[in-house]
Each structure stands twice: as structure tokens, then as C-alpha cells.
Amino acid sequence: MFVSGLTPGTLSLASGTGVLVPPAAHQTDEGTDSRTRRPSARRMPDFLDLTQHLQDVVDSFGLAGMAVGIVKENEVVYARGFGFENALTRLPITPSTLFHTASISKTFVATAVMQLAEQGRIGLDDHLIEHLSYFALADDRYREITIKQMLIHTSGFPDVEDYEWESPQYDDEALERYVRSLSTEHMIGDPGATWAYSNMAYDVLGDVIAKSTGMLFEEYEKERVLEAAGMLRSDFLKPEDLPSGWASPHVLNLTPRVWQGYPYHRAHAPSSTLHSNVLELCQWALINLNHGTLGDHSILHTSTYSTLWQQHATFPMGRGLFHSGGGQGIAWAIGDYKGDEIIGHAGSDVGFTSILILVPQRSIAVVMLCTSANRVTFEITGMLLDAALGYPFQPLIPPASITVCKTLEDAGLNAAVEQWNRLQRDHPDEYDFGADHFYLMAEAILERGTEGEATLLACLFRIIMPEDEVTNAINMLLVRLQEYPEDTIAEVMLNSLRDGLGCARLGWISPHISPGLMDGCHVPHGCIVKRSCVRGPRDDDDPAAIPWREETNPGSSALSAI
Structure with a gap:
């Protein structure tokens, strides 16, 4: 299968920005971006063994394609695409290919909420109904739900049962309309009592962001989070017709197949619909590893990370990153990998899996984006972590x-x-x-x-x-x-x-x-x-x-x- 990536010397830092971009990304349809100039790049380490092992996994585990990246010592040292963005068109995946990133989206929602908290426009202990007067659930306990409880999955919100991917909505009112429709939903517990993951809570938080700023949720994220972080191609919006350069969803029934639908619906944009690529998620990892500031880019105050990455709730047995236990930060999960604290998020929707893991004490991060919802992706991520941390990794045995x-x-x-x-x-x-x-x-x-x-x-x-x-x-x-x-x-x-x-x-x-x-x-x-x-x-x-x-x-x- 086709393998494409960045060879030594082809990855560069955009001058004064901290943005890592391949040469093709300097030129857009509108011309050269004046914010990006190319100094010389440091040579990437030799990852030939890793590349071969990853290619073997794609070939033997029924994966249509994936893209991976490794951040180390404040730069991207590995970024490569494997396979195809669409198994029928057979266009190759590159580090610039855009993927649906599913629940990694929640880390961007949390950043937006923390920005508004820094500005005094939202308090983490505010009750939700202080910001959305029209919000209601089927019992009166909803009045006690706080913003923080929603961020750390202890709000008592149920989860979404039907995302309606087969009937997407593209209009600006989709999110508020969805929030107003929740009045018949029943809470699953008292606010603050237990941890229970809820996509619904994050969708409602997106509406809180919109009403607190007077902007559409996607507009705020684009201007104040994504562009502020140097992620110029990433977006919560998706055109109705999937463009070239965007990965298609695949399902593994008996063999891998392109799914003609797509996991997109603006009612669920906050919980699920960020589109990004390996390079820009590596940029997201870098700015977070540097506690909110990288070059000329800034998304949060450094002091905010003591709250963002604090463990606020404990995961049930067997949950967490790599099933390592740990607990819940503000959106981010906190866990352990071979003795190192890791912070990250994973996501999975029809046809896509995404995993982002940071190792803050080592200034290391890995990104894995895949065009199928396949559990082998966590083993692939472990392989990336081992390569980044200098551990030997074993080839995976194919089913x-x-x-x-x-x-x-x-x-x-x-x-x-x-x-x-x-x-x-x-x-x-x-x-x-x-x-x-x-x-x-x-x-x-x-x-x-x-x-x-x-x-x-x-x-x-x-x-x-x-x-x-x-x-x-x-x-x-x-x-x-x-x-x-x-x-x-x-x-x-x-x-x-x-x-x-x-x-x-x-x-x-x-x-x-x-x-x-x-x-x-x-x-x-x-x-x-x-x-x-x-x-x-x-x-x-x-x-x-x-x-x-x-x-x-x-x-x-x-x-x-x-």
C-alpha cells in the first residue's frame, strides 16, 4: 500500500509562529501566507523500522489508511501517511490529509470555555441555566448542573443515542435547536455524584460558548482557538461534498469498505466534528506542552493548566487511556504509560479513530488518525509512544x-x-x-x-x-x-x-x-x-x-x- 510522509529536511518551522508546515502548506489558493517563512529544519531521526512496522499493520489489520505524528523536544520529528484517503479513488494519505477527529474535539471546547473563564465571562462553578435560560431536562435536577461538572463528565447528563449521521444538518440553528429538544431527556444521576462520559454535555457546552460570545460555535473555535493556536486548515465545519484531501470513513464488515455517509451534524459539532490533520494536531500538542504559548501563538494563560490538567474525577475500573486507570481533567484524560504520566484524548465515530497522547514531563506527544474505528489503533499508538520514548517495540500479530x-x-x-x-x-x-x-x-x-x-x-x-x-x-x-x-x-x-x-x-x-x-x-x-x-x-x-x-x-x- 502507498506510504507517504516527510523525509528528512522537508519539515520546517514557520518563522516567528511556532507552526510546523510542509513546503506545500506555505502556498494557498490565495497566495503565500505572509506569516510563514521557512528557515532550515532540523534533520528528523531515523524511523525506518517504525515505518515498516506501521505499514505492516495497515496491510494486515484491514486498515484503509492512517496518518501518524510524533513530537519530541519541541518539534515534529515524524509525520507520515499510510494507505489511502479513499479505498475506491486510492488517493494517498499524507500528513496534510484532513480527518474527522471525533472526541478530540472536546479538548478544543474545553480550551474555549477556559478562555471565557479567564475573561470572567463564565465561571466553572456557574450553573448551566445561568448561561442558557431555555435549557431543560425532564427532571428538576438539571437546575443544579454546573459548567465544571459538564467539562469533567460528572453532570448526570445522559449520552447521545442517535447522532443522525445519515441525515446531517448544515444550518446555523442546528445546535440551539438540538439543545432546545432535550427537555424530554432524563438525567442518569445527581449532578456531581459519579463520572459518566457524555457527548451531550459537550454539545450543550458548545451552545454556552455561542451564547456567551455572540458568535456561532464554529466561528469562535476557528478564530479564537484554532487560528490562535496556528492551526490554519483545521475547522469544525465541513462542506457538503467531501473535497479531495479529506479522508473518507471506512467500515470493516468482512473487508474494508468506504462508507457513503459521513459522521457530521452541526448539532454535534462541539463533541465530535473537528477536522484536522497530523501536522496541525502536532501543533496542538506543542502549544499545550508549552502550557498555552508557542512562539507568537497563545491560547491560554500558563496558570490555567493547573486546573485544566488537574484530576477532578476518578475513572471507573478498566477505563482511561490504555485502560491504565487515572482520572478526568478538564476534557483531558490523565493516565500512566510505563511509569510516565500521560495526558490525552481519544475519539471514535463511524469510519474514524483519533488518538492524541501527551507525555508532559518528556516533552513528547504522539498523534494517530485512522479511517476506520478499529481497536488496533491503541496498539499503534503504543508503538508510537515506544518509539518516541526510546523503548523497543514488538511487531503486532495480525488477526x-x-x-x-x-x-x-x-x-x-x-x-x-x-x-x-x-x-x-x-x-x-x-x-x-x-x-x-x-x-x-x-x-x-x-x-x-x-x-x-x-x-x-x-x-x-x-x-x-x-x-x-x-x-x-x-x-x-x-x-x-x-x-x-x-x-x-x-x-x-x-x-x-x-x-x-x-x-x-x-x-x-x-x-x-x-x-x-x-x-x-x-x-x-x-x-x-x-x-x-x-x-x-x-x-x-x-x-x-x-x-x-x-x-x-x-x-x-x-x-x-x-
């Missing part, structure tokens, strides 16, 4: 599910089972044969897949996974159907897992499997489906009509058998 599910879709169930068993027999130490990535695929299919994909994945899982894992998957689907009884995709997946419905229709005939490939098979029935395997209801989805994937020969796809 066999990625390779086998491509075969499943292209060649069918028999070929996929045969390949799975061959990999287990011949390459037992080179692949991860666990169920985790199958669950990720199942989650993606349940959210935005087809009945055909659900049947394929469930039949494969039923045949190759241990019986206790199949039972676990069945129980998870039963729970889902209790909550969402109209979920036909979940019902199809459950029927295929529990009763084998649809497996015979997929051509599952055990004698097709080559002799000897059953050795070590986990299934008690010797990889032969002895439970009833009957024709289930036909899936009406035509593989040729799947909107996010280009089928070169739809008739040969395993999906066409369903």
Missing part, C-alpha cells in the same frame, strides 16, 4: 480473521474454512486466531451491514470457533435483540449461529475440505455441521448494489449465493 474473511467474501465458506485450518496448521505463531476481531466485524455488520454479510460471518464463526465462544456470541445477540427486537440483521446472525440457517445455502459441504486440514479444528463435530442446516429466508441485498464497495465481479462473490 487471521482479516485474511480469512476476504477469502470468505471472495471465494465462499468452504474456501475460508480451509484457509483458516491451513493457517492454524502451518502458521500457528504468525496469526492471532482469537475471536476479538470477529466481534468487531459483527458489530460493524450489525450497525451498517447486510443480512448476507451477517449470514456469511455467522456461519464461518459457528464452524471454526470453540463451542463456548459460539455460545457467548449467541448470548450477546440475544441481549441485543431484547433491546432492539426489530433488528433483522441481528436475528439473521443469531439464527445462523444457533441453528445453522443459511449455511447449506452457502455451499457448506464438509467433503470439500482437503484431507488433513481438520487437524486441530476447535469444533467438537470435527468441523462438520451436524446440526440442522436448512435454507433460511433469502436476503434481498444484491452485492452489486452495496453502495460503499466496488465489486469487480459481483456474480463471483460469496454474497451472491445468499
Whole structure:
């Protein structure tokens, strides 16, 4: 896959600004930016091993593309793109490619609120209703919610259930309209009582910023936070048609696919819709590592960071950056990585993952932006941190599910089972044969897949996974159907897992499997489906009509058998 990045000597500091820019960024459609002049840049360290490992991860973990950056000793020392901004157009990702950054947006909301607090226009202990008289929730406890509680996720706000990405709103009134619509929402606890992450609270904070300043939320962020930080291309707004140079969202159903939608809605701009690139998020890391001032740029008083990065709440067990515990600052999470305090934020929406980690005592930061919501991104971030901190890093073991599910879709169930068993027999130490990535695929299919994909994945899982894992998957689907009884995709997946419905229709005939490939098979029935395997209801989805994937020969796809 295509790899692009900054080679030694191509990254420069814009004179007097502290802004790191590649040569192409000096020239805009309007001409040369008078604020940027190029002195010589320091040579970047040799990261060839890191680059190769990252490329291997992109190739073997089903990632369409990503961009990463490392900050060290007050400059960007590594910035590189891998893969493509869109798997269909195959335009390469570069360090300048703009990504949807999801919840990293919240650190910019917090900065805006702290600016207004510095100016005396907002008090952290102010009640929310002092700033939004029309705000209400379904019980009177909302009157006690404070600005600080919203910033540290102890307000008792519920979370957003439906972001309405499929029906985005682009008008200026979307945010206030959303806030006014919340009067039927119920609080999940008393204000200040417990930590519970809430995107809704941050969306409402965006409206507080707008009403306190007399500006649109996105305008204030652009002028007073992003441009003030030297992030000239970053923006909370998105054009309706995605331009070249912007990464597209991808979903991993059986194979990576472009999602034709996009996670954008101005009602959720504060919690989720900052668009930025690796270089400018490295700039954000630099100005925060320097406590609000970098060159001619200033976003906060240095003294504000004692509040911003103070732990105000403790995470529940198993939460936090790298599941390391720790607690909640003002938007920023505080944790530990191999003995160093880390401060950061992560974000994930349909088709995107973003992670920003600062190591303040080492003047180090790493940025990871990816065009899919994939948990391997935290392992990638750990690899970046190890490289920055000087620790050895181990190559990641790829899941066999990625390779086998491509075969499943292209060649069918028999070929996929045969390949799975061959990999287990011949390459037992080179692949991860666990169920985790199958669950990720199942989650993606349940959210935005087809009945055909659900049947394929469930039949494969039923045949190759241990019986206790199949039972676990069945129980998870039963729970889902209790909550969402109209979920036909979940019902199809459950029927295929529990009763084998649809497996015979997929051509599952055990004698097709080559002799000897059953050795070590986990299934008690010797990889032969002895439970009833009957024709289930036909899936009406035509593989040729799947909107996010280009089928070169739809008739040969395993999906066409369903």
C-alpha cells in the first residue's frame, strides 16, 4: 500500500509562529501566507523500522489508511501517511490529509470555555441555566448542573443515542435547536455524584460558548482557538461534498469498505466534528506542552493548566487511556504509560479513530488518525509512544480473521474454512486466531451491514470457533435483540449461529475440505455441521448494489449465493 510522509529536511518551522508546515502548506489558493517563512529544519531521526512496522499493520489489520505524528523536544520529528484517503479513488494519505477527529474535539471546547473563564465571562462553578435560560431536562435536577461538572463528565447528563449521521444538518440553528429538544431527556444521576462520559454535555457546552460570545460555535473555535493556536486548515465545519484531501470513513464488515455517509451534524459539532490533520494536531500538542504559548501563538494563560490538567474525577475500573486507570481533567484524560504520566484524548465515530497522547514531563506527544474505528489503533499508538520514548517495540500479530474473511467474501465458506485450518496448521505463531476481531466485524455488520454479510460471518464463526465462544456470541445477540427486537440483521446472525440457517445455502459441504486440514479444528463435530442446516429466508441485498464497495465481479462473490 502507498506510504507517504516527510523525509528528512522537508519539515520546517514557520518563522516567528511556532507552526510546523510542509513546503506545500506555505502556498494557498490565495497566495503565500505572509506569516510563514521557512528557515532550515532540523534533520528528523531515523524511523525506518517504525515505518515498516506501521505499514505492516495497515496491510494486515484491514486498515484503509492512517496518518501518524510524533513530537519530541519541541518539534515534529515524524509525520507520515499510510494507505489511502479513499479505498475506491486510492488517493494517498499524507500528513496534510484532513480527518474527522471525533472526541478530540472536546479538548478544543474545553480550551474555549477556559478562555471565557479567564475573561470572567463564565465561571466553572456557574450553573448551566445561568448561561442558557431555555435549557431543560425532564427532571428538576438539571437546575443544579454546573459548567465544571459538564467539562469533567460528572453532570448526570445522559449520552447521545442517535447522532443522525445519515441525515446531517448544515444550518446555523442546528445546535440551539438540538439543545432546545432535550427537555424530554432524563438525567442518569445527581449532578456531581459519579463520572459518566457524555457527548451531550459537550454539545450543550458548545451552545454556552455561542451564547456567551455572540458568535456561532464554529466561528469562535476557528478564530479564537484554532487560528490562535496556528492551526490554519483545521475547522469544525465541513462542506457538503467531501473535497479531495479529506479522508473518507471506512467500515470493516468482512473487508474494508468506504462508507457513503459521513459522521457530521452541526448539532454535534462541539463533541465530535473537528477536522484536522497530523501536522496541525502536532501543533496542538506543542502549544499545550508549552502550557498555552508557542512562539507568537497563545491560547491560554500558563496558570490555567493547573486546573485544566488537574484530576477532578476518578475513572471507573478498566477505563482511561490504555485502560491504565487515572482520572478526568478538564476534557483531558490523565493516565500512566510505563511509569510516565500521560495526558490525552481519544475519539471514535463511524469510519474514524483519533488518538492524541501527551507525555508532559518528556516533552513528547504522539498523534494517530485512522479511517476506520478499529481497536488496533491503541496498539499503534503504543508503538508510537515506544518509539518516541526510546523503548523497543514488538511487531503486532495480525488477526487471521482479516485474511480469512476476504477469502470468505471472495471465494465462499468452504474456501475460508480451509484457509483458516491451513493457517492454524502451518502458521500457528504468525496469526492471532482469537475471536476479538470477529466481534468487531459483527458489530460493524450489525450497525451498517447486510443480512448476507451477517449470514456469511455467522456461519464461518459457528464452524471454526470453540463451542463456548459460539455460545457467548449467541448470548450477546440475544441481549441485543431484547433491546432492539426489530433488528433483522441481528436475528439473521443469531439464527445462523444457533441453528445453522443459511449455511447449506452457502455451499457448506464438509467433503470439500482437503484431507488433513481438520487437524486441530476447535469444533467438537470435527468441523462438520451436524446440526440442522436448512435454507433460511433469502436476503434481498444484491452485492452489486452495496453502495460503499466496488465489486469487480459481483456474480463471483460469496454474497451472491445468499
